[in-house]
Amino acid sequence: MSTILVFSGSSRADSINHKLAELIARKIDASGGSATLISLADFPLPMVDASGFGNAPEAAHRLRGLIDAHKGLFITSPEYNAGYAPELKNALDWSTVAKPGAPASGLAGKVAAIGAASPGGLGGYRGLTQLRTVLELGMGALVIPEMVSVGFAATAFKDDGELADERSAGFLQAAVTRLVKEAAKA
């Protein structure tokens, strides 16, 4: 079974990236995978630094445990000044600090997909290129080439949470289908 942990890099109420994560989780379940949707709001974490080694908070261990229990991840992130969200980086860094002995390969053996939603026209794409680098080079994940980028998010979602634009919906489904397929082999 392709077990996929799904979360957004925003714990903000009404987060458009959490909304995108909710849709993705539904699509994973409908595509033969099994999604676990979480919110970083339930993982309160201070700013990480090296003093966290051997001393990680409970939320970091809980996040680490969830990552370890799944074959893949689908992460959505806000774009801040053309980068991805610092809240997400902090959570990812804590997940490595909470893994004894392996901060440089915290996602080894995992398959990941990434996406973003943004009010602007670029759909958070610039931040995703950086997130890909961190997940691949820093954490050892296999990140699939398909990326989900939802621009003009205020009008991009229909009332039922689906994407209004058929082309965007197709990109999202392609990423989900590929992730579920690759995670089955992980």
Ligand SMILES: Cc1cc2nc3c(=O)[nH]c(=O)nc-3n(C[C@H](O)[C@H](O)[C@H](O)COP(=O)(O)O)c2cc1C
């Ligand atoms: C500090 C800051 C910088 C931002 N920079 C960008 C940006 O570079 N590109 C963009 O599309 N949106 C940018 N935004 C707007 C966010 O995309 C918008 O606030 C979005 O709703 C955040 O995602 P969320 O709803 O999931 O929390 C920025 C927002 C903040 C607070």
